[in-house]
Amino acid sequence: MDKKKRFTKVELGLGILALLLLTAIAYKVxxxxxxxxxxxxxxxxxRQIITAMRIYSSDCSGTYPDARGTVSKTANHAFRKLFEEQILDNEMIFGCPLSPFAPDGVIADSHIEPNSSKxxxxxxxxxxHWAMTAELEDSSSGSFPLLYENPVSATWPPKWNADMSENPVRGRAWKSGIIVGLNDSSVSLEPLASAHGAAVGLRPDPETGKALFxxxxxxxxxxxxxxFKVEVLGVE
Structure with a gap:
């Protein structure tokens, strides 16, 4: 009888252990x-933002909405022109999962003062959520980073907070890197140089020793x- 009880307890323990392992695996999946x-x-x-910017450039002699002569202190100001030119009518694409920056979906005001932007x-x-490189044109090198997730600060080359990966704070990274869109309209997830650090750039290419930016x-x-001068238009 005692042996049977001890055997039952062992079975119970193994069952609990198996359940815990399955739960851990399911959580990871x-x-x-x-x-x-x-x-x-x-x-x-x-991709959708870059497409809108390319449509804008096709109507504006190859320039993007931050072109010289316009007031584009931040990427927000530049992107607003995409609505003013009626290229976009939905601002939700300017958000991103796990970001502190969240569009509310309101883009226009029917009760506006004369000469004000609708x-x-x-x-x-x-x-x-998205920062951009200022003063590029659609004829600029296709390998130049055009659009990317907001960095810690609007400085070149941009850097991100690897310590706060997937936390809703400015400059946060994903565990696997940063989403970057190039001037040729391609978009990819680029790995950071380190998984730790409050200001980390992209991983350098092993052959050239240089990172993308x-x-x-x-x-x-x-x-x-x-x-050649370059500037990051950050977010506000």
Whole structure:
């Protein structure tokens, strides 16, 4: 009788252990699927914004909405022009999963003062996740980063907070990297140089020793007769 009881307790212990293991595996699978779903949404948003910018450039002599002569202190200001030109009518694509910046869906005000922009409510402060490189044109190098997730600060080359991966704070990264859209309209998840750090750049290419942003700058500078300048338009 005692042996039977002891055997039953062992079986119970093994059963609990197996249940815990299955729960842990299921959680990891769910976490992985959830991350992939979030990354897919973010990548789609990035592609849609770049498409809208390309449509804008086709109507504006190849320039993007931040072009010189316009007031574009931040990416928010530049993106608002996409609504003013009636290229976009939905600001939700400027959001991103696990971001502190969330569009509210309101882009226009029917009760506006004369000479005011009807779309001043589009991508207001706190409603845009995406930063961009200023003063590029659609004829600029296709390998130049055009659109990317908001960095820690609007400095070149941009850096992100790896310590706060997948936490809704400014400059946060994904566990696997940062979503970057290039001027050729391609979008990819680029790995960071380190999984730890409050200001981390992208991982350098093992062959050139240069990360994506630095390599693009060097290429553009070498091809330019004048001193090449670059600026990050951050978010507000």
């Amino acid at each position: 769910f976490e992985s699927l959830n991350e992939r779903n979030n990354l897919a949404k973010a990548t789609l948003n990035c 779309f001043y409510k589009a991508v207001q402060a706190g409603e845009n 630095e390599a693009a700058f060097d290429e553009a500078e070498a091809a330019s007769d004048d001193p």
